[in-house]
Amino acid sequence: xxxxxxxxxxxxxxxxxxxxxxxxxxxxxxxxxxxxxxxxxxxxxxxxxxxxxxxxxxxxxxxxxxxxxxxxxxxxxxxxxxxxxxxxxxxxxxxxxxxxxxxxxxxxxxxxxxxxxxxxxxxxxxxxxxxxxxxxxxxxxxxxxxxxxxxxxxxxxxxxxxxxxxxxxxxxxxxxxxxxxxxxxxxxxxxxxxxxxxxxxxxxxxxxxxxxxxxxxxxxxxxxxxxxxxxxxxxxxxxxxxxxxxxxxxxxxxxxxxxxxxxxxxxxxxxxxxxxxxxxxxxxxxxxxxxxxxxxxxxxxxxxxxxxxxxxxxxxxxxxxxxxxxxxxxxxxxxxxxxxxxxxxxxxxxxxxxxxxxxxxxxxxxxxxxxxxxxxxxxxxxxxxxxxxxxxxxxxxxxxxxxxxxxxxxxxxxxxxxxxxxxxxxxxxxxxxxxxxxxxxxxxxxxxxxxxxxxxxxxxxxxxxxxxxxxxxxxxxxxxxxxxxxxxxxxxxxxxxxxxxxxxx
Amino acid sequence: xxxxxxxxxxxxxxxxxxxxxxxxxxxxxxxxxxxxxxxxxxxxxxxxxxxxxxxxxxxxxxxxxxxxxxxxxxxxxxxxxxxxxxxxxxxxxxxxxxxxxxxxxxxxxxxxxxxxxxxxxxxxxxxxxxxxxxxxxxxxxxxxxxxxxxxxxxxxxxxxxxxxxxxxxxxxxxxxxxxxxxxxxxxxxxxxxxxxxxxxxxxxxxxxxxxxxxxxxxxxxxxxxxxxxxxxxxxxxxxxxxxxxxxxxxxxxxxxxxxxxxxxxxxxxxxxxxxxxxxxxxxxxxxxxxxxxxxxxxxxxxxxxxxxxxxxxxxxxxxxxxxxxxxxxxxxxxxxxxxxxxxxxxxxxxxxxxxxxxxxxxxxxxxxxxxx
Numbered sequence: 101x102x103x104x105x106x107x108x109x110x111x112x113x114x115x116x117x118x119x120x121x122x123x124x125x126x127x128x129x130x131x132x133x134x135x136x137x138x139x140x141x142x143x144x145x146x147x148x149x150x151x152x153x154x155x156x157x158x159x160x161x162x163x164x165x166x167x168x169x170x171x172x173x174x175x176x177x178x179x180x181x182x183x184x185x186x187x188x189x190x191x192x193x194x195x196x197x198x199x200x201x202x203x204x205x206x207x208x209x210x211x212x213x214x215x216x217x218x219x220x221x222x223x224x225x226x227x228x229x230x231x232x233x234x235x236x237x238x239x240x241x242x243x244x245x246x247x248x249x250x251x252x253x254x255x256x257x258x259x260x261x262x263x264x265x266x267x268x269x270x271x272x273x274x275x276x277x278x279x280x281x282x283x284x285x286x287x288x289x290x291x292x293x294x295x296x297x298x299x300x301x302x303x304x305x306x307x308x309x310x311x312x313x314x315x316x317x318x319x320x321x322x323x324x325x326x327x328x329x330x331x332x333x334x335x336x337x338x339x340x341x342x343x344x345x346x347x348x349x350x351x352x353x354x355x356x357x358x359x360x361x362x363x364x365x366x367x368x369x370x371x372x373x374x375x376x377x378x379x380x381x382x383x384x385x386x387x388x389x390x391x392x393x394x395x396x397x398x399x400x401x402x403x404x405x406x407x408x409x410x411x412x413x414x415x416x417x418x419x420x421x422x423x424x425x426x427x428x429x430x431x432x433x434x435x436x437x438x439x440x441x442x443x444x445x446x447x448x449x450x451x452x453x454x455x456x457x458x459x460x461x462x463x464x465x466x467x468x469x470x471x472x473x474x475x476x477x478x479x480x481x482x483x484x485x486x487x488x489x490x491x492x493x494x495x496x497x498x499x500x501x502x503x504x505x506x507x508x509x510x511x512x513x514x515x516x517x518x519x520x521x522x523x524x525x526x527x528x529x530x531x532x533x534x535x536x537x538x539x540x541x542x543x544x545x546x547x548x549x550x551x552x553x554x555x556x557x558x559x560x561x562x563x564x565x566x567x568x569x570x571x572x573x574x575x576x577x578x579x580x581x582x583x584x585x586x587x588x589x590x591x592x593x594x595x596x597x598x599x600x601x602x603x604x605x
Numbered sequence: 606x607x608x609x610x611x612x613x614x615x616x617x618x619x620x621x622x623x624x625x626x627x628x629x630x631x632x633x634x635x636x637x638x639x640x641x642x643x644x645x646x647x648x649x650x651x652x653x654x655x656x657x658x659x660x661x662x663x664x665x666x667x668x669x670x671x672x673x674x675x676x677x678x679x680x681x682x683x684x685x686x687x688x689x690x691x692x693x694x695x696x697x698x699x700x701x702x703x704x705x706x707x708x709x710x711x712x713x714x715x716x717x718x719x720x721x722x723x724x725x726x727x728x729x730x731x732x733x734x735x736x737x738x739x740x741x742x743x744x745x746x747x748x749x750x751x752x753x754x755x756x757x758x759x760x761x762x763x764x765x766x767x768x769x770x771x772x773x774x775x776x777x778x779x780x781x782x783x784x785x786x787x788x789x790x791x792x793x794x795x796x797x798x799x800x801x802x803x804x805x806x807x808x809x810x811x812x813x814x815x816x817x818x819x820x821x822x823x824x825x826x827x828x829x830x831x832x833x834x835x836x837x838x839x840x841x842x843x844x845x846x847x848x849x850x851x852x853x854x855x856x857x858x859x860x861x862x863x864x865x866x867x868x869x870x871x872x873x874x875x876x877x878x879x880x881x882x883x884x885x886x887x888x889x890x891x892x893x894x895x896x897x898x899x900x901x902x903x904x905x906x907x908x909x910x911x912x913x914x915x916x917x918x919x920x921x922x923x924x925x926x927x928x929x930x931x932x933x934x935x936x937x938x939x940x941x942x943x944x945x946x947x948x949x950x951x952x953x954x955x956x957x958x959x960x961x962x963x964x965x966x967x968x969x970x971x972x973x974x975x976x977x
Contacts, residue, residue: 394732405856426859437857448625456843457858469840500623 107132107291108153108171108260111325113162115148121315122148125162128310128317130260135282135292135532137302140312141335141532146295149312150262154186154295155179167259177208185253186262191245193240202237223254227281242390243274250281261285262293267301268558269390272593279305292311298561299328313337336533344541345589346548350568351381353432355521360412362397365405372401373576379521379552384543385581386567387556389596394576395556396438399525402554403435404428415521429461436510438529438556440503444510446521447499451491451603454498455480455513461519479516485513488538504531511539515546522546527554540566560592572596619966629964630912637957638924639909642761644948644956654939662938663949664929677930679817683888684929686786686822687712689882689922691904693828696913699871700836701848705870707753707768708877710775711746715878716885716925718745719783720798720892723807724787727799738807739820740883746878747871749775754870758863764870776777776897783894802890809887821883825922828876832915845869877901906954 115125123145130136138146150158153164155173158340164171166182174180176186193202198366200217204210211219217233224231229247237245246266253261263282267275282292282305286393296302302309303323311334319334359528360375372394379385389395400406404425413421415431425435437443445454456476460466465476480494487508491501498506507527514522527543528536549551556573557563563570564584571581572595579595637960643856644657669675691708698705705711719742726734753767784796791799801807811816848855848865856862880900889896906927911917932946 151859306962403857403861424859424861425857429859435857439853442851443853443857446847448850449847450852453843457847457854466840470838471840471843473838497623 106165107134107167108293108370109165110153111163111165112148112151113149113152113159113164115152115157116157123152123159124315125313126312126317128320130291130293130308132259132271132287133286134308135286135294135306136307137306138293138295138312139299139302139309139331139335139493144312144335145315146312147264148315150186150264150293150295152186153179153260154262163526166255180208180256182431183259184262185256185258185260187246187249187253187264187266189264189266191246191249193237193248196236198234198236199240199248201233202248203233203255206252207255208336220251220253223251227254227284228277229281236389241499242269243271243277246270246278250278254285258290260291260293264295265297266294267296267298268470271390271596272589274559275301278386299323299331302331303328311335313421315562332533345544348382348548348550350383351550353378354381355379355554356414356417357402358412358414360401360408362406362408365396365400369397370576372397372578375576375578377571377578377581379554381520381552382547382550383569384553384555384567386563386570386584387554387565387573387578388558388560388570388592389573391558393573394578395485395525395573397576398573398578399435399437399523399556402433402523403437403583404433406429411575427462429458429517432513432518432522433523434458434517434519435523436514436525436527438525440506440510441499445498445506448497450480450495450497451484451489451509452477453481454509455483455494459513459517482511483512486516487542504535508535511542514544519546519551521552521554523554523556526558527555528557528559536562560589570595618969619962620969621966626967633960633963634910634912634917634921634957636960637953640948640956640960641952643948643954647947648945649941652941652945654941655936659935659939659941662930662935663946665931666938667927667930667934673934675815679811679815679932680930681923681926682817682822683819684926685922686819686825687884687900688904688907688925689825690828690880690883691873691901691917692907692911692918692922693825693832693915694873694916695904696832696910696911696918697835697845697872697914699849699908700913701815701845701865701869702852703757703866703869704765704769704875705750705753706765706768706905707750707772707775707901708904709828709875709897709899710768710772710903711749711874711877712881713772713775713897713962714749714881715742715746715874715893716881716889716896717779717787718742718878719882720787720801720885721782723801723886724798726806727804728806730804735809735886738886742878742882743875744878746874746876746881748874749878750870750874751867754867754874757870758866763867768870772901779896780894783892783896787892789891792974795946798892800890801886802888807886809883811887819883819887821880821887824879824883825929826919829918829919832918836915841868864907877904906950910954910957925950926946 109129113123115123126149138149140146150155152159155176155178171182173182200213200220201218204216211215220231220233228253231251232246237248244482246269266278270278286292292371296305306323309321309323310317313335321331356378358376360372362372364371370393377385377449397406401408404423408421410419410421415433420428420431441447446457456465456471459479463479465472465479477494483489484491486492489509490505501509511524511527527539531539543553543555555563555567567584568586569581570584572579574596606646607837642660649659650656666673668674694707695705700949719738722741723734723738733898749771752771753764756762756767768884783798789797789799791801792821802809811826844855844865848860864932885892885896907918907921910925911921928950932950935941936943936946
């Protein structure tokens with residue numbers, strides 16, 4: 101890399117937190133008019149690095165240069181003033197306000213309302229981001245909300261735009277729209293720092309990439325000339341084995357859901373509307389869709405946390421709609437919710453106690469209500485060994501585990517109980533590549549052994565890789581399941597509801 | 606603004622421990638007592654009293670002074686008994702996030718119900734009388750606690766407000782009973798019931814002379830053991846802890862929130878009712894207008910001082926009883942105002958809550974290390 105032409109130059113950046121070095125001596129550069137990918141597993145130090153560039157965190161050592169001048173932002177306002185914009189993975193928008201008001205709130209000197217509305221319209225037309233400044237943010241889809249954040253950045257005319265996992269909330273069509281915008285910005289000479297786990301997308305979009313592992317730069321590459329596998333292996337520092345299913349034939353219908361409608365689990369949730377599907381033994385049903393379209397409601401209705409009227413959910417012909425979680429577990433229906441800390445596991449409790457949480461009945465960990473802590477500990481140790489959970493031992497509090505390790509524990513806890521039907525929501529969300537592969541392999545093995553599996557996920561690649569049939573949730577409605585092998589990206593996008601706001605109003 | 610907070614690098618920083626420290630969980634109550642002694646000593650010195658004499662009078666003399674310990678040593682169990690019994694009951698709800706602030710009311714209603722059964726049977730004095738009164742006291746406390754329990758479980762009202770306000774209702778009920786239906790017909794028109802302690806059928810006597818041990822103290826010890834087993838070994842205790850720490854995980858584990866609220870308030874109300882019954886049949890002796898002296902409120906402090914742990918509550922109840930007896934002694938002997946004694950007792954909770962931070966956080970002193 102020739103530092104002379106770099107718009108942003110990062111040199112020897114180091115940031116340590118107590119007990120962990122988040123970034124050690126990180127050096128790289130981005131040229132103007134370039135899309136540069138930052139690759140790495142969770143915990144590799146990507147977020148700390150971009151937070152330093154955006155002024156949210158100050159480095160312990162090292163220096164940054166922006167267009168040849170020292171870049172030492174004290175806070176994000178400084179960073180924005182010197183031409184750095186950032187679109188976060190989690191939006192900071194007010195649902196009750198309209199698009200224009202939200203954008204004005206994020207600007208230092210917001211122009212008058214009318215002028216701002218015009219500016220928003222101009223920018224959104226110029227960059228192909230359809231957006232109406234008068235609409236209430238609460239009514240927008242995730243993709244449209246992201247456009248609000250992007251337009252807010254673009255109004256400040258940034259020289260460097262940082263995007264943190266922008267496509268994780270988008271349908272394929274919406275993602276394509278976003279790529280169009282980013283290419284247009286690149287053509288205008290804006291530098292883009294792009295963080296994503298989706299390596300195919302990085303190959304299609306990015307000009308160069310820096311790979312981080314455990315806080316250090318371990319390599320760089322030109323994504324278009326590097327295979328997905330090679331990039332993944334650089335991230336992990338190890339060779340990867342793709343999950344593979346053993347051949348087996350689906351059997352009889354195990355679960356049938358017919359005409360299921362619910363209320364939302366929370367005020368911001370989405371009610372299920374007339375959901376109908378079946379799962380056979382030995383089959384993996386993948387359920388895709390953008391987050392917030394009824395995934396939590398579907399999991400809660402199946403796990404028994406939310407009861408439904410009788411007659412809509414049948415497990416092996418038996419009506420289970422009115423049963424709570426424990427009676428359903430007794431019948432072999434186990435579940436693993438999306439939120440690991442606080443829902444699937446209690447943060448301050450040990451792994452042993454978290455094992456008791458769902459396994460006390462099926463694993464015989466209690467006798468007349470009294471917990472047998474010796475057996476409970478042995479069960480937790482079993483999960484730790486079988487699923488390679490990296491932890492000092494079963495006495496460790498759940499919150500002390502990394503996300504990926506806790507997820508392995510949560511999934512392993514259910515699989516070791518030999519479910520007849522396992523329902524998982526976002527099984528590999530925020531989990532590094534090797535742990536994700538292990539979890540997917542475990543789900544495939546479970547199905548090969550005759551269990552039924554429902555995988556709710558926003559990761560389409562994951563669903564295409566492991567599921568036999570695919571359906572999508574969109575605003576609480578479930579599309580009719582289709583054989584995964586017959587599906588193309590275009591059809592999947594349409595099942596997910598297409599691109600919101602693409603059609604002229 | 607998160608940016609500013611993260612950008613600043615103070616000299617002293619709090620760092621969350623990966624897991625709660627067991628050592629500090631044990632050490633913080635002792636540290637709190639020590640800090641209370643120091644700050645209290647300063648307070649007494651400012652009032653012109655000898656701080657060392659005051660601390661000794663509060664903590665040492667009630668137990669070991671040859672002149673006073675004969676009277677005050679039995680008082681330790683008499684005062685600690687109801688505090689421990691009520692605090693044990695409260696600890697279940699407090700762990701589960703069910704906030705019963707009205708144990709004082711449940712204590713009063715338990716005493717009234719038990720006394721009413723005893724007085725209805727008077728002058729029959731078979732062995733059945735006392736057990737019947739105990740059951741009635743238990744039932745009275747539970748019934749009073751069911752009002753906030755059902756309102757919270759099914760109508761989402763705030764149990765803190767409902768249970769607290771019911772204390773004042775109970776106090777008025779007590780006053781009207783003391784001058785009305787439960788008044789001693791042979792009492793010459795004075796308010797107050799017959800003396801239940803002096804009538805063999807209903808008496809809750811000192812079981813071992815000179816110790817202060819009565820059936821209420823026995824019940825408190827049984828409650829400590831039962832609570833310990835429930836919390837450490839039983840699924841109910843597990844679900845109570847789970848519901849308090851992670852409500853969504855509790856729902857996932859199949860805990861029914863309404864049932865948990867009713868059980869927690871039922872346990873705390875029942876034990877408070879029992880404490881009231883043992884008090885009215887023993888140390889207090891009769892239903893009077895000023896029967897309740899605040900055990901139900903002090904027990905809240907005892908529960909937290911004991912870290913909601915049964916053994917901790919046992920020790921905290923004894924310590925709190927000691928500061929009460931010692932405080933009265935200091936007020937009487939050294940002429941320290943009662944308000945200063947109460948401030949001293951308040952400091953105990955204050956310091957405990959302050960140093961409690963050390964269980965989950967450690968203090969780091971760091972130098973500024975920021976790139977130029």
